[in-house]
Amino acid sequence: MKPFNPNQHQAKKRFGQNFLTDQGIIDRIVKGIQPKQGDNLLEIGPGLGALTRHVLPSVGKMTVIELDHDVIPKLKFNCDGLGELDIVQQDALKADFSQFAQEKPLRVIGNLPYNISTPILFHLFKHLEVSDENQGIQDMHFMLQKEVIDRIVAQPGSKAFGRLTVMTRYYCDAQYLFTVPPSAFSPPPKVDSAIVRLTPKRERLPLEDYAVFSAMVSEAFNMRRKTVRNVWKKRLDDQAFESLGILPTLRPENLNLENFVDAANWVSRNSSR
Known part of the structure; x- marks a missing residue:
């Protein structure tokens, strides 16, 4: 596998880019995802492919959604020869996820930019609301700001319990996997990150409206x-x-x-x- 060099691309603040570089953390994320051959895997915001190039060989074929067109040639180079990579240059907030789940439910992964992580989650929840069983989502593994995941898994009575907690819990079971320090990224963010597993509920509470x-x-x-x-x-x-x-x-x-x-x-x- 080609050596990975995050310095070959200047991170852009407007995209909230922080490139994951810690191999130990990457290995833990991949172990948590457990990608398998034939999985219908989609990654949001692959960047230079730090995670992609470790997941792609396991599944053989996957789709990624990347907004920054400047990073795409470098992503292709880093993942060349590792499997079939379908790159969609698009804003994930505008993506119709049903087009990626025609016959098999999606497994969605990603290191989500902090500035749009909550809107992306709600966009995916909207997809869960309208999708049928075959076009649904099997599970989601995301790296988010730790504070956001603390809110997702918060219990009633805590200060972190809020709108994000309730709306996420309506759609998914959430599991906090582990914390990721700023030193795992280039450039390092100013806050801790964490990994969460979201598993859409097969049966949600009956809701009138x-x-x-x-x-x-x-x-x-x-x-x-x-x-x-x-x-x-x-x-x-x-x-x-x-x-x-x-x-x-x-x-x-x-x-x-x-x-x-x-x-x-x-x-x-x-x-x-």
């Missing part, structure tokens, strides 16, 4: 210091809270996913209120 659910979750954490009685005072009265088994004096961070779904379903069924 996703738009109502999403809006109520957003309302709750936009006013997280208020009680849910005050947050949803135009949607739910004390009788409704009682019927749902939710104490109206609780703050949003003290509710669980089921509470949010139940509240949204009640509002959907009583929309005239």
Whole structure:
């Protein structure tokens, strides 16, 4: 395998580029992903191919989505001869992921830029909402800012528990794998990173209206210091809270996913209120 030289490309701040260079960390990520021959694997933001060139030989064929056209020739060079690499020069936020999952569910991986990591997650959740079983996503392994993953796996009652926690938990089971220090990158970021595994749920909690659910979750954490009685005072009265088994004096961070779904379903069924 060709030697990997991250200095052959100047990282661009506007793309949030931090190239992974620590071989030990790369090996741990690949071990966590467990790529196998025939997997329908898609990588978001491969950069120079630090991860790609270790995954591609295992699967034989994979797709990558890369926005920075300047990095693509170097990516091709670094991965030459390792397998069949389909490079799509596109913004991942505008990608239609169903086109990559025609016959087999996707396995999605990536070192996501910190500045757009949450929007990409929500874009993938949107795909989960509209995809059928064959066009779905099998699992996702992402490197994100540690703070973001702390929020994803947070438990009710903690300060990190918020909108990202609830929305991710509705769609996926999340597992924090390990922390990645700044020294593993070139240039090193100013914060710790971490690896998370997201496994879409085969059966999600029944939801009457996703738009109502999403809006109520957003309302709750936009006013997280208020009680849910005050947050949803135009949607739910004390009788409704009682019927749902939710104490109206609780703050949003003290509710669980089921509470949010139940509240949204009640509002959907009583929309005239």
